[in-house]
Amino acid sequence: MTDSTxxxxxxxxxxxxxxxxVGKTYYIGQPVHALDTxxxxxxxxxxTAVMGxxxxxxxxxxxxxxxxxxxxxxxxxxxxxxxxxxxxxxxTRLRGEEIGFIFQTFNLMPRLTALQNVALPMVARNxxxxxxxxxxxxxxxxxxxxxxxxxxxxxxxxxxxxxxxxARALVNDPTLLLxxxxxxxxxxxxxxxxxxxxxxxxxxxxxxxxxxxxxxxAEHADRILHLLDGELERIEGIETPRRPTVDTGEEx
Amino acid sequence: MEVFESFRMxxxxxxxxxxxxxxxxxxxxIGVGAVITFVMLGASLEGAIIGDVAxxxxxxMAVSAQQADGQSGPGIESGQAVFTEHDIQEIQSLEGVxxxxxxxxxxxxxxxxxxxxxxxxxxxTTTPEYFDATASGNFSEGATFALGEREVVLNDPAATVFxxxxxxxxxxxxxxxxxxxxxxxxxxxxxxxxxxxxxxxGGVRPQVYGPTDPFAQxxxxxxxxxxSQRVYSRLTVIATDFEQVDAVAERxxxxxxxxxxxxxxxxxxxxxxxxxxxxxxxxxxxxxxTFTGFITGIAVISLVVGAIGIANIMLVSVTERTxxxxxxxxxxxQNRDILQLFLVEAVILGLIGSVVGxxxxxxxxxxxxxxxxxxxxxxxxxxxxxxxxxxxxxVVAGLYPAWDGARTDPIEALRYE
Numbered sequence: 001m002t003d004s005t006x007x008x009x010x011x012x013x014x015x016x017x018x019x020x021x022v023g024k025t026y027y028i029g030q031p032v033h034a035l036d037t038x039x040x041x042x043x044x045x046x047x048t049a050v051m052g053x054x055x056x057x058x059x060x061x062x063x064x065x066x067x068x069x070x071x072x073x074x075x076x077x078x079x080x081x082x083x084x085x086x087x088x089x090x091x092t093r094l095r096g097e098e099i100g101f102i103f104q105t106f107n108l109m110p111r112l113t114a115l116q117n118v119a120l121p122m123v124a125r126n127x128x129x130x131x132x133x134x135x136x137x138x139x140x141x142x143x144x145x146x147x148x149x150x151x152x153x154x155x156x157x158x159x160x161x162x163x164x165x166x167a168r169a170l171v172n173d174p175t176l177l178l179x180x181x182x183x184x185x186x187x188x189x190x191x192x193x194x195x196x197x198x199x200x201x202x203x204x205x206x207x208x209x210x211x212x213x214x215x216x217x218a219e220h221a222d223r224i225l226h227l228l229d230g231e232l233e234r235i236e237g238i239e240t241p242r243r244p245t246v247d248t249g250e251e252x
Numbered sequence: 253m254e255v256f257e258s259f260r261m262x263x264x265x266x267x268x269x270x271x272x273x274x275x276x277x278x279x280x281x282i283g284v285g286a287v288i289t290f291v292m293l294g295a296s297l298e299g300a301i302i303g304d305v306a307x308x309x310x311x312x313m314a315v316s317a318q319q320a321d322g323q324s325g326p327g328i329e330s331g332q333a334v335f336t337e338h339d340i341q342e343i344q345s346l347e348g349v350x351x352x353x354x355x356x357x358x359x360x361x362x363x364x365x366x367x368x369x370x371x372x373x374x375x376x377t378t379t380p381e382y383f384d385a386t387a388s389g390n391f392s393e394g395a396t397f398a399l400g401e402r403e404v405v406l407n408d409p410a411a412t413v414f415x416x417x418x419x420x421x422x423x424x425x426x427x428x429x430x431x432x433x434x435x436x437x438x439x440x441x442x443x444x445x446x447x448x449x450x451x452x453x454g455g456v457r458p459q460v461y462g463p464t465d466p467f468a469q470x471x472x473x474x475x476x477x478x479x480s481q482r483v484y485s486r487l488t489v490i491a492t493d494f495e496q497v498d499a500v501a502e503r504x505x506x507x508x509x510x511x512x513x514x515x516x517x518x519x520x521x522x523x524x525x526x527x528x529x530x531x532x533x534x535x536x537x538x539x540x541x542t543f544t545g546f547i548t549g550i551a552v553i554s555l556v557v558g559a560i561g562i563a564n565i566m567l568v569s570v571t572e573r574t575x576x577x578x579x580x581x582x583x584x585x586q587n588r589d590i591l592q593l594f595l596v597e598a599v600i601l602g603l604i605g606s607v608v609g610x611x612x613x614x615x616x617x618x619x620x621x622x623x624x625x626x627x628x629x630x631x632x633x634x635x636x637x638x639x640x641x642x643x644x645x646x647v648v649a650g651l652y653p654a655w656d657g658a659r660t661d662p663i664e665a666l667r668y669e
Contacts, residue, residue, distance in 0.1 A: 068582065068663050089586060096584015107579045107666060111268040121583040123257055168583065 016079065016175045016207040017042040017065055023073035024060050024230075034060040036230045037074070042176065042209060047202045047241070049218035050211045052227035058211050059180070061227065065209065066178050067095040079175040096124050100169025104181035106161045108153040108168075114140060115149040118167045125172065139167040143197060159190035166197060170206075177201065179210045183217055195220050199243050216242075253589040255596070262597040269569070273601060276565040280605020280646065281612055283558020284638045287551040288613020289620060291634040294547040296617075296626040301539060302494070311350075311494045313501050313528040315343075315487040317514065319521055332522050336474045336513040337481040343489060346503045348496040353382045354484040356468050359429035363460060365414045365422065375404070375426065375460040377468040382461070382488070383442075394420035394440035399463045404436045408444035410458035426460070428469075436462065475516040483517070489526075494536040501526045551634075555645055558605070562649035566598060570657040577657050578665025587658040594654030595647060602646020606639040613638070 024035040035057045042048055052058050063069040064076050067083050070091075076083040079098050083091060101107070108117045118136035127135075140149050143163040153161055162182060169177055179198070183191030195217065202208055210221060218224045219242045226233040266273045317332040333356055344352045357374040380396040383405070397403035404424065411418040418424065418438055427433045464482060474481045491500040508514055508524040518524065570577070577590055614630065621628045 063663050066582075092581065092584060092586050095582065101582050103666065107575070107582070109576055109579060111264065120580070123261070124253060124580070124584040124586070124589060126254055126257075172584070 018077040021074035049221035056227040100174040102179035104184040279561025284609025285612035286554035289616035290550040292617030295629040356484040364425040405440040566653035581662035591658040598650025606642030
């Protein structure tokens with residue numbers, strides 16, 4: 001466990017996400033500081049975990065990085081673009097193209113098949129139907145669900161649903177994969193396979209940010225951001241991240 | 253998002269929520285169906301009531317030439333014979349004119365039947381349509397005369413003025429004021445109760461009616477054709493329906509005051525006049541207006557009910573899909589994409605509802621008119637209005653829920669259970 005400097009100096013193009021002096025204050029009768037002057041960078045291809053007790057600002061941080069919300073102070077830069085200066089429309093566009101969301105509750109569209117769910121973000125970008133089917137099909141193959149393309153979410157197990165959600169997150173080739181408690185709603189074994197898949201994605205060059213309250217899950221990452229009461233308490237580097245020994249290197 | 257894609261997604265959502273879609277559509281079906289049924293019922297009732305009120309009446313107007321200073325009231329005798337055959341043809345060809353019945357008078361000294369002569373100043377020359385077109389009364393015996401024949405029709409006072417009542421097939425002798433006497437066969441007798449209507453002078457005094465050919469004698473040279481034509485003192489113009497009366501009267505007036513023969517032939521102190529039975533036309537139009545108001549009222553109520561139904565279900569639909577909206581926004585769908593999606597859904601439901609509603613409405617209207625034994629009338633324009641309004645109602649009713657859905661905060665929506 002080693003403390004590292006709060007800011008890392010990396011070349012801009014090598015930085016996927018940069019969070020500078022970010023604060024978020026809600027006014028519910030009196031001001032509530034959900035986040036206070038948080039600063040860090042996510043280098044391209046990095047694997048980072050965010051830990052902290054409830055109320056520490058994990059969700060707020062995720063919403064800010066995921067372009068779902070704007071900070072009251074500071075700037076959030078995703079793929080060299082300052083999210084804070086964008087209009088609502090532009091932010092939605094950026095979110096669709098640069099961020100891949102993976103949720104604890106999967107958040108699949110209940111009345112769409114696995115294939116249609118994966119293809120959904122491409123509909124918003126006016127990608128042709130043929131191209132959508134091809135891309136969604138190949139991603140479902142990559143997460144090991146080639147034989148489940150026409151299944152509805154309620155016909156899939158929790159682990160399969162989360163893999164559909166991961167395929168959907170990957171569909172626009174995003175700058176950042178943002179996972180909120182990805183193993184929170186599945187059993188331990190299924191959780192392990194999902195973390196294996198994350199490791200594969202990391203090995204393939206994707207940038208990952210995983211929010212979790214489980215130390216065991218967080219240890220898969222290269223480093224852990226510890227949040228406490230809205231402040232970045234410390235950044236912990238992991239010497240030897242937990243990585244599945246069997247699957248490593250299988251990804252091309 | 254492309255419009256075609258939103259149609260696909262909206263259709264998928266409609267099929268995915270069968271019960272909800274059916275209920276929404278049902279709201280529109282009831283709204284549009286009620287409109288169609290009531291409109292048909294209204295139109296049928298209107299037809300029946302107009303038929304009753306207007307029985308024996310026709311949408312007619314009297315055209316005559318009168319002294320400009322108004323010293324002489326309207327009447328057959330006071331009129332100047334200035335309307336030529338050419339004028340009749342021209343008026344006949346005006347828009348909204350059904351029939352033109354000419355009417356003239358021939359000066360007589362008297363009429364003789366079975367050696368009894370009574371004095372009669374004039375006889376009316378007209379065409380066979382006169383008895384259908386004007387409120388001159390029904391035949392108690394016989395029928396109308398034929399053009400070109402020496403046949404006459406008598407009204408009841410004329411038939412009973414002699415010692416022996418005149419009946420059909422009898423021959424009477426008509427003495428012109430010039431002294432010439434011709435025989436004519438009586439072919440019809442009018443009923444005694446020749447009341448109502450706006451034929452001045454009809455019904456009370458003895459009247460003899462004969463065809464213009466061969467009885468009418470006054471002829472003048474038509475200024476427009478140069479030929480010698482029969483002229484008449486009075487025309488009865490029948491419009492195609494009551495609503496046309498005012499417009500037709502205006503057209504006839506315009507014609508008469510411009511290029512007509514009557515305008516040329518008219519003595520300087522005279523002017524042409526077109527008189528409609530204003531009171532009666534107004535009464536008919538009041539009935540029509542009342543019905544139009546009634547129908548519109550019912551239609552508006554039905555559509556408001558349908559619109560509230562759609563808005564209600566669409567609001568539920570938005571709430572129910574809050575989480576789905578959140579997901580779509582998270583993966584890059586814009587506010588206007590969500591808006592478009594819900595609006596397209598509302599339009600599809602409105603369209604389907606309208607089409608089914610028309611069928612239901614026609615069946616309902618048909619059943620009601622059959623039960624009430626009314627004439628079956630189908631107002632096509634209202635069917636078209638109902639479809640258009642059904643779609644518009646769908647859009648308007650879907651607008652607020654769609655807007656509500658579009659502005660949903662994705663963070664809240666994703667947290668929504």
